[in-house]
Amino acid sequence: MNTTNAPDIGGIGSPHKKLKKSSGTWIDNVKQIGRDYVKNRYLLLLLFPVLIWYGIFAYGPMYGVQLAFKDFYIKEGIWGSPWVGLKHFEYLFTASPQFPQIMKNTIIISFYQIIFGFPAPIILALLFNEIRFTFFKKVAQTISYLPHFLSWIVIGGILITLLSPSTGVVNYILEIFGFDPVYFLGTEKYFRFTLITSAIWKEIGWGTIIFLAALSSIDSQMYEAAVIDGANRWKQTIYITLPALMPVIAILLILRVGNVLDAGFDQIFNLYSPAVYGVADILDTYVYRIGLQEFQFSLTTAVGLFKNVVGFMLVLTANFIIKKMGQEGLY
Known part of the structure; x- marks a missing residue:
């Protein structure tokens, strides 16, 4: 069986392997971000009042911008x-x-x-x-x-x-x-x-x-x-x-x-x-x-x-x- 011109399915240059590798890297990054959030969850809780304040007093009033038109x-x-x-x-x-x-x-x-x-x-x-x-x-x-x-x-x-x-x-x-x-x-x-x-x-x-x-x-x-x-x-x-x-x-x-x-x-x-x-x-x-x-x-x-x-x-x-x-x- 001639395999000289056969496509590389699992070799180093395989696009399938690259995709799998990049997907693994993306998943690892997501997992690391999740671990960071869990690790710093109490610090993030301190940020919530600030986010709520901005949401109510900074972004909420933007609903009324349409009054200009x-x-x-x-x-x-x-x-x-x-x-x-x-x-x-x-x-x-x-x-x-x-x-x-x-x-x-x-x-x-x-x-x-x-x-x-x-x-x-x-x-x-x-x-x-x-x-x-x-x-x-x-x-x-x-x-x-x-x-x-x-x-x-x-x-x-x-x-x-x-x-x-x-x-x-x-x-x-x-x-x-x-x-x-x-x-x-x-x-x-x-x-x-x-x-x-x-x-x-x-x-x-x-x-x-x-x-x-x-x-x-x-x-x-x-x-x-x-x-x-x-x-x-x-x-x-x-x-x-x-x-x-x-x-x-x-x-x-x-x-x-x-x-x-x-x-x-x-x-x-x-x-x-x-x-x-x-x-x-x-x-x-x-x-x-x-x-x-x-x-x-x-x-x-x-x-x-x-x-x-x-x-x-x-x-x-x-x-x-x-x-x-x-x-x-x-x-």
């Missing part, structure tokens, strides 16, 4: 309301008299927060890192953290009292030096400055935590070698500390850019008034007025969907740019 009627419900396509988006971009100014205010305030607010905790963390007196360092950090735990309702009341043009301490000091009283929260010229300054004051201490954690992971031998080479504290900061912080800075900057259309509803809502709508009215306050006060739920859903899509695109763009610059991105 419908005219919502309460008696008809979400499913029964008629489809209108891109009607609400067309109104926002072409017919709404307020949207262009609101969009401009949102971008300007967010831009100021990134330019002035984002570097502030980095600078403070570097200053804390230079303090050698441990007790003073801990006291200073604690004091800087405290405003973070106060709500904007409380801080708003404090700012209104301090900045009052008639009874505020700040204007009293200005009058001592011969200046006229300034209505910081009621004048468009000063409102954004007050907004950004108060936001930095509230969150600067809390923002240093992650940077101080990154600073603590830097090998002290690098500083010792730099001292031997004659590097002063400034050069050590430039050539050792900042490069070590760059991965953390890059990731936080990507996330911050993704939230560029979130200019801070809580703060602005507690500080602004109709007198400063021209510079203070942002997308979130606009959504509050037309949604909860005028009951235009479909239009507010369209605004929210627009914000999320833009934020997602900005995250992808920022991540791409950061990776091109040689830093590690989010993925």
